Amino acid sequence: MSDVVSAPAVSGGVSRSFLRDARGLQRKLVEEYYGAFASVDQPRRPVAYMLVGGNLTEILRSFGYDVVFPEIVALNCAIKHQSLENILHAESLGYGLDVCGYVKNDLGLQDLGGKTSFGQIPRPDLLVCSFSGCYVYVKWWEALAESYGAPLFMFDVPYMREETPRQEDIAYLVSQLWELVHLLEKRTGRAFDMNELKRVLAESRRAEDGWVEFLRAGRLRPSPIEAYFESIFYMFPINVLRGTPGAADFYDVVNEEVRARVRDGNYPLPEEKFRVLVEGVPPYTNYRTFWDFFRKWGAVSVVATYPKVGGLFDRGFRHDPSRPFESIAEYSLGAYVNQSWPLRRKIIADYVKEYQADAVIIHGIKSCRSFTAGQGDLRDWLIHDQGVPTLYIESDHQDPRYFAPAQIKNRMDAFFESLEQRRAVAAAAGAAPG
Amino acid sequence: MTAVVAGVDIGSTTAKCVVLGEDSRILGKSLSVVGVDIVKDAERALEAALADAHLSRPEVSFITGTGYGRYKVYFGQLVVTEISCHARGANFLFPGTRLVVDIGGQDTKAIRIDDKGEVVDFAMNDKCAAGTGRFLDVCANALGYDVGEIGPLSLQARRAVKVTSTCTVFAESEVTSYVSRGKDPKDILAGLHASIANRTLSLMQRVGVEPEVTFTGGVSQNEGMVHALHRRLGVPVNVSPLSQYLGALGAALHGRERLSGGAA
Amino acid sequence: MITGGLDLGAGVIKGVLLEDGRRLLATASAPSRGIPVQAARHVLDTLGETANIAPDDIDYLCTTGFGRYAIPERNLQVSDFTSSARGAVFLFPKTRLVVDVGTQASRTMSISETGKVLKFKMNEKCAAGAGRFVERCSKYLQVPLEEMGPKALASERPKLISSVCAVLAETEIINNVAEGVPLADILMGVFLSLSQRAHSLMRYVGIQPEVTLVGGLVRNVGMVKALHDTIGMDLNVAPDAYYAAALGSAVLGHARLQKLTTAPQGVGG
Amino acid sequence: MPELLKIGSWAGDLPDGEAPAGIEISPDFREFTEAESVERIVHLAQEVLADPTFPTVRAWRTAGGKAIGCFPVYTPQELVHSFAMMPVAIQGGGENLEISRADAALGSFLCSISKSTLEMALTGLLDPFDGFVFPYICDVSRNLDGIFTRVLPQRPSHMLHLPQNFTSPATIPFLVAEYRSLIEKLERVAGRPFSPEDLRASLEVFNEQRALVDRLVVLKRDAPWKVTLVEYYLLLRLGGLLPREVHIPLLRRAIAELEGRERKNKDAIRVIVLGPFCEQPTLELLQLIEDVGCYVVGDELQMLHRWCPRIEPGTDPLESLATSYVRTPVDIGVRSTPTTKAAAILARVDAAKAQGVLFLTAKFCEPALEDVVLYRRALEGRGLPYLHMEFEEKSTTYEQARLQLETFAESILFE
Incomplete structure (x- = not known):
């Protein structure tokens, strides 16, 4: 298993030690995770499929389940240029051109037998659908339930329209969580162990602290981290391995490395010319190309919204062993795409200030209407109401047919060129006598 | 400093070059079709413009490349995107310009600029080539016209038909279907122009419509399109016979600034 | 019995003449240039010349393709899918x-x-x-x-x-x-x-x-x-597969004509 | 001068034309109340649809009424009605609306109905409304609410979360709480408090409308030659554009006429149309389906009026309303019932004696697109033919659609 998902090599003026320790450890964790599924015939533990947004990892883990996230499998396929084949297969099954690429990649992959270059994806014993922020989740899990006949638990999470959830929302979620617990007791023949759940939650909390420390490093000038391209790799433990000691330890290593970077002056780019906020899902199929478009201009993403799809930990939320069910309910409500547009706008405005971003790059994707519908209005609001230079580009996260490199590059070049020009003009005006 | 500068704009279909004298007078220009060898095409565009200016290569102190093929202008000293170049070029020709609309072969741009010709904000066609020059090209072809003829013809329309397809490929079948239903080609052409004007307005609204509006790019030479845009916008639109050269002109101007140690 | 098949595509008009539903007498094509009727007439003329047949000798004309409704003298029209399928089966x-x-x-x-x-x-x-x-x-x-x-x-x-x-x-x-x-x-x-x-x-x-x-x-x-x-x-x-839709419509035309001639009371005008 | 119709607290099932106390209905609706023939009603409906300025809503306002725009599908219009406000179906801008600003705000890969709805908001066409309800039937509808709060800040918009967990005992209480949040906004717009009694009366009004709609649906299924698809659609469509008190008698007259109609039963294939539960196809496309030789004997058009059968008001009408969504709704692509869905479709096919299924999905409508595969498998298992086509609000040419529909009909009719 040497061929695993890993961060692309960073070239050009970057110290070779940048990303080294954390990246190596991340690679190892990914390898171990998929490696554990290698033996499909005799899975040691039952497998639950889950979705990243509002996931219930802790509860499933407390019952000894292994968790598989088809979204993450799909994105790994896309990075490794295996998504198109799966997508085309799904289209031959009847999934239309405009169905989400995650769904098509996954259902195509499943129909082809679940084999990837990073391991065999096991079949589910249970499908847990957290309907949190994405309607397609519901449709996707319906399709999986139909093809596997595995039981589906629908965890219905209300959309957040106010900053604080209503009491009725929490009560609704807690009631559903207990129903899940009863279902798991029935399926595993094990009694629910509250102490075990609390122990898992404590590990989650420790990982969350570490993850937030990493994210907040983007507030430094220059930023020692790449909050979009680098974070994407470090999202794996917080989303997939949360609740394990390994996840929590991982962020200790990451943060140690980030501190060393600051100490040694080892930054993502030799010169941080532009600090940008990136909103939207990355084009995984052309990840490296896209990153190059930033690097070329000395642009470092110091904060990004995409790493918050698994939870807005940096805005204060933590899993809490003293309020296990309530805090899980709050977690599920708190996924980034489960926030209404007024709340999303506020988060972005706060980020721009907090991280001193010079500009915002919005990457809209064809697949995800939840994330994307309204990003044009967001662009308008940022430019006209907030005075933040903003660029909006579109492609897809899974389907390489929608990534037009020449067009995207042209827009990025023009955008940074104009930022540079304006900065030069401002500097000239500032330097002018009188 | 007696410097002659040149700008070379390698677009998707044509290569343009402008040679500027020190008083920013246009000494020479060229326009040629781009073929399979872009590097050579860029060379040729420069040579042709120099011939037009009666100058030789060593007399040019600075060359800037722009357009899709800008990285193929190997002999240049600077590359700038056509967005910055159109902004600078429009400001040069019409100093009051605040919004530049460029309809090219592969894409359409709306660029908001300030009084110095700096880009404040821009928007380009998303997703696909809907509403670009290629759209007119393909439809002209389907109707059996040369792309140069369709603008004037569209102005003779009595009642424009509604063209709803924004996809270039599908617009073609829409056009064919109108023909088979016996619609007047002039009315179809008027409909096509109105459809592009509408898409263009949508782009312009993204950056904010503010007079003066300067219309550039190959399609700006199409009077039917100028008319359709004017009608849709309700404000006059600046058009110059030099519009096609605006990218190259802007590139040359950027080069001049760089040479004089200015903002570029 | 001679049946004609015309495929009025958006770009090209193709036509065939078929004898007794079996023997291919002639094929012809012409660009439609957005005026299908004129081009179709031209194709019919060429077919007649090639097969040495007067226009009146065509017993039944079946059209297909985008412009299938444009020819007033047609006896029947079918969709491109239906005709291409029959044409393909005729050839293979x-x-x-x-x-x-x-x-x-x-x-x-x-x-x-x-x-x-x-x-x-x-x-x-x-x-x-x-x-x-x-x-x-x-x-x-x-x-x-x-x-x-x-x-x-x-x-x-x-x-x-x-x-x-x-x-x-x-x-x-x-x-x-x-x-x-x-x-x-x-x-x-x-x-x-x-x-x-x-x-x-x-x-x-x-x-x-x-x-x-x-x-x-x-x-x-x-x-x-x-x-x-x-x-x-x-x-x-097969080279003739270029004409598959036209061929298929001629085949369908022949079948229809046979049905009509064996059951003459079924012909409605 | 005829008596003005009135609306308000209806007690029970009033006969036609009898006016309860409440807001007066503008005489502008006289055309509808007096329209005697289906032909005349269809003509009026086409006029209303061709006018993007919501003439019926403006007429309602001139009499002092307030109006709430309701996005499809499972919107509890009864709640709006109980405040004596007019619930109006927001179903896109149709083929004549030019989209120029909404594209920029939304992004490229989205359905027509979302773009035209936002375009209407940006160009003042929604000014006759006092508020909007967007049910969570998909992420686009949900996000529209958030965009509306910015582009129309003076008109309250409400995103209604529709639960997808139908087995939890906590679902109905949650939905009641959801409705209460909506009620709070409606109270502010209407300037009067919520009354369970008024809701009870409104439920009865809608029950009457539903019963009539159901009668029309059954007529279309059992005797499709008596009512064309366009007539059927327009009669239903008016239901979301007229005060219910105007629509109900109109529909009753129309159905009586249609049931008595003498028309020849043509040799056409019987098909069910699935998919257009939110965005609606153009009239030309609907007509084309029948022109090529199909009788539509089942469909998902105008689901806003048909999403559940009769609702018994019960002791707590609000809870009854919530229960109707959770327990007894009509399942369409935007409600999750994975294990029963395919079987339900086959049952519908059988009940309608359909020979094939036409999936008519709106371009970019993800929920509809995803269900196609599920249904496709079920239909193939039974050897039933189907055709999948996409549509958009703006279409002027139908060559491709005609080609596919003709082939579909030919493939079922001919050996």
């Missing part, structure tokens, strides 16, 4: 899957032994215009249309085009040219990309032998090779 009786890579649309259909359409699918938006796309590439790359296929065969490392938009795909080709990709690889890339799209349509209706290629690009060796390589299966290819 064991056909179960028909693929038509046409000027404005690609389509595919699975058929029964009798040539009845079972399932069919045509390309969606953003993936259209296969034939037109090849024409544009020909113009762009300055390679005559008839040379594109043979030239593509020399390709060693085809350069696939990813974009689903025909116009953006052109931009990609321009970039490939700029990056110095050999012409043969670009050309084969074009054909392979089109084949892949046709392949996904074929997979949707279900692939089973025999597969017969009909329509606009049947004469293009590059396209045939690309399709063959993509589906990994032998394809029925």
